[in-house]
Structures are given as C-alpha cells and as structure tokens.
Amino acid sequence: MNKQGLSEPNQWLIRQCQQLNFGRVTFYVLRGEADLARPWRTRRTVKLASGENGPRTETELADFELCHEQAALLDALRYIRDGACVTVEVRHGLPFLVEIEQDHQAA
Numbered sequence: 001m002n003k004q005g006l007s008e009p010n011q012w013l014i015r016q017c018q019q020l021n022f023g024r025v026t027f028y029v030l031r032g033e034a035d036l037a038r039p040w041r042t043r044r045t046v047k048l049a050s051g052e053n054g055p056r057t058e059t060e061l062a063d064f065e066l067c068h069e070q071a072a073l074l075d076a077l078r079y080i081r082d083g084a085c086v087t088v089e090v091r092h093g094l095p096f097l098v099e100i101e102q103d104h105q106a107a
Contacts, residue, residue: 001071004063009033010074014066018059018093020044021052026087032078034086056093069094 003011013034016025020042027040034040046053058064066074073088073095080086085101 001066001074002063003061003066006066006074007033009036012036013073013088014070015059016042017070017088017090017095018056020090021055021093022047022091024087024089026085029077029080029084029086030082032080034077052092058093067094069096073098 003014006014010033013025013027022045024043024045025040026042028035028038030037076098077086080100081102083103087099087101089096089099
C-alpha cells in the first residue's frame with residue numbers, strides 16, 4: 001500500500017503523524033476515516049536533549065510505501081463507529097497506539 005493510493009483523509013492522517021513526530025493527534029471518525037470537516041488537534045511532545053523533534057523526512061515525499069504501523073492504523077479505523085473521537089499516539093512519526101472515545105446511551 002502506497003501513500004498515493006490513499007484517500008485524502010488517510011493521506012492527511014499519515015502526514016500529521018510524520019509532521020508531529022512525537023505526540024498525539026486527536027480527530028473524529030466518519031466512514032472509517034478521519035473526518036476533516038470537524039475540528040482536530042495535536043499535542044506535540046518535545047524530547048529534551050534530542051535532535052528528533054522535527055518532522056520525519058518522508059513528510060516531503062510525494063509517495064512511499066506504508067509501513068506496518070501506518071497500515072495497521074488505517075485498518076483499525078475502518079472498524080470504529082462514526083462520531084467516535086480517536087487519539088493516536090505518535091512516536092518517531094509513526095502511529096504507536098490508538099485511544100477510542102465513544103459516547104454511550106444510558107440504559
């Protein structure tokens with residue numbers, strides 16, 4: 001799977017992870033992808049005494065093959081209900097873990 005073959009929301013998500021490098025990106029899900037029509041936010045983690053705080057070099061590439069972590073994130077999103085708020089923890093520009101926040105109806 002390559003970046004160029006992804007939908008606009010999925011390309012956006014991969015790019016956000018690469019630009020953030022370390023931190024979290026939070027967004028809402030619509031039809032198994034990031035809902036770009038709704039607000040989203042990032043929380044950047046700055047590693048002290050480290051030169052790894054800038055974006056990954058792949059950010060500027062027009063196309064590249066997705067790694068396992070990127071493909072796994074996009075696959076996981078397909079099973080998340082519309083309207084869920086998702087936070088992706090990013091390490092070294094790659095998705096590391098996913099938190100899914102969903103509202104539930106009272107019984």
